[in-house]
Each structure stands twice: as C-alpha cells, then as structure tokens.
Amino acid sequence: MQPPISSIMASHEIELLAQSLARLPGLGPRSARRAVLHLLKRRETALIPLLRALESVTENLATCDSCGNVDTTNPCGICDDPRRDVRMLCVVEDVSDLWALERSRLFPGKFHVLGGRLSALEGIRPEDLNIPRLFSRIADGGIDEIVLAMNATLEGQTTAHYIAERLESTPIRITQLAHGLPVGGELDYLDDGTLAQALRARRPMS
C-alpha cells in the first residue's frame, strides 16, 4: 500500500505538479512521482520542452468552427488541407475517434465531430451536439458521401440512425462502418451481438 501522494515531503509546487500529472489517464500517483522526478532532473531537456509545448497548445487551442475538431488553428488542419476530398464527409462522435481514423490514414475526406452521442437517458438532444452545424454543412452542398463512423454502441447507432433518417430525402450516399469480426477475432471469444452482426452481414466468398 502506497500512502497518498500528498505524503511526499516535497514542496507544495512539486506536489501540485505530481497531482496534476496523476490525473492524466494512464498515470497514477506512483508513475506521476516517477514522471516528476524525471522532469526535475532534466530541467533543460524535459521540463522546459514540456512547459513550452503546453504553453503553445494552451495559447492556441481552438475548436474548429467548421467541423468541431480540436486543434491549434481554426479552421483546423484537416479542414484547411486542400488535398482532402471535400466530397466525402466522415461523421464521428469524438475527437479521439477522428484521431483513431487519421492514424489509419485510410479516409481521404473531411470530418465532422459531433462532440458526443444522442442519449435519451442523459437527455442529450441533437441540438446539444454539433448536429445542426452538420446539416448546415451538408446544405452548403458539394458532399457526395457521408460515412457515419459512430461507435458500435446502442447510443452510437441511435445517433447514426437519426442522422441517416434526416438525410433520407437527399441524393447523398449514406454509409456506415462495417460491423463484424475484428481482425484476429475468434468466434469462441466474441459476444453474441458481434456474432449476430457478422452473420447478418455475411457476404459471398470472393
């Protein structure tokens, strides 16, 4: 059992730093202490660079007025990128989903970040999300396909269906990410929901 971090006999400033770091996902009190020691011992090569990086992000942090992405420019780097295919729009729940898709480098179009998902339980309605802006963006024209890349959760799928229904009358192609077996997935370990989806969406062998 480790005592709480406040018991280390360091100065108030150092404890505050340890506590701030300990609140980051992936770091607990113990690893935060190790991180603080790492920083204290490397003032020029670790502490100052991290401080400068944080300063620069804090000063410039902005939510993109066009797509809802969080970046240090507005419009964000993706909206501002002329190499992007403006005819394809990928709708995601959160910035973390956008980053996940960007890491795959597979989607050539632009994005739209909803900032959440519809939820009757939590009382989250379309106007609480970045959904009105999505429809006005679509109304501006030029979009051929909308990929609904919601999470495969009940609320994610509810959100996707809501958007798809609202766009039924448009000629835009509405698609969603395929659901089924993940790569390397073994049937024996998969939940019934995934199996059902995979079976329902079965395709002829090519």
Place this chain on the structure above:
Amino acid sequence: MQPPISSIMASHEIELLAQSLARLPGLGPRSARRAVLHLLKRRETALIPLLRALESVTENLATCDSCGNVDTTNPCGICDDPRRDVRMLCVVEDVSDLWALERSRLFPGKFHVLGGRLSALEGIRPEDLNIPRLFSRIADGGIDEIVLAMNATLEGQTTAHYIAERLESTPIRITQLAHGLPVGGELDYLDDGTLAQALRARRPMS
C-alpha cells in the same frame, strides 16, 4: 502495430506536446495521445492547472546547497524543517531514494543526496558526486549517526564502504539499512545473494 505518433493529423503544437509527454516514464505514444486528448478537452480543469504547476516548478526549481535534494526552495523543505533531528543524517544515492524513505515517514533526521554512486567502470569518483560536501557537513559537527541507505547493488555498497572507511576515525555511529528477506519474501523465490545476506545477518529469536 501503432504507427509512430507523428502520423496523427494534429497540429505541430499538439504533436510536440504528445511527444513531450510520451518521453515521460510510464507513458508511451498511445497513452500520451490519450493524455493530450484529456488535456485538450479540459482546458480549464486539466490543461491550465498542469501548465501552472509546471511553470511554478520550473521557475523555482533548485538543488539544495546543503543536502543536494531537488526542491523549489533552497535550502530544501527538509533542511529547513526545524522539527527534524539534526543529529541523524541519512545518505542516499538519489532524490528518488529520499522520496521513497520520506513516504515511509520513518526517518526523523535529515538527508544527504549523493547524486549517484561510485563506479570504476563509468569513471565516477567521489569528487564527481556530492561526497566532498557530505564530509564538510559532517566536519561542521552536531551529527551523532549516519545511516548509509545505499542501494543493495555492488556499486551502492562500494559507495557505502568508501564513506564508512573515510569516517572510521570519527566518533560518529555509522549504520546501514539491514539486508535480508523482504516482507512476504519466500525463500524458494529469493536469489542466492539475498539468502546469503539473510543467513549471515541472522539474529536470535526474541
């Protein structure tokens, strides 16, 4: 396989922050990205507090002229604490060792941080460490006992023996941390070195 962090399509500033965080012990590229997202989404409650904590530590960071501890004051909080028993001095290799001992709250005296260990292999001599300052501190008088709390490594023990030998002629009591079975240690799983130490230092049942 995750692509390198530089492939995320975020701004240069955000990537720099992710890279700075990824260099901290305990965080890799993936958890650094999660930490960055956490910070970006919580500008007021996480990003700014971390920035302020880093600023304050960076501005005030100092190595204690007396004991070699790293703190935001000089002399450090421990050297400056009037409740500490000045007659007992605990010598440690590193600030992390001082923190580990402080967490146990068991040592009532003051500390001296060597900033490393003697090493013939790496050419680290006494004058490369905070050892001359240790002897001048001892020469100032008032110390009854010196606890050599070096790591139980070859170089740690070499360092302890060097210091102990240099102090042979003084009336100061020189002690070292006990070596033996760790709490919960099972003989079957312990290395021969620890077993040998534990056997050699065996004590009568009380």
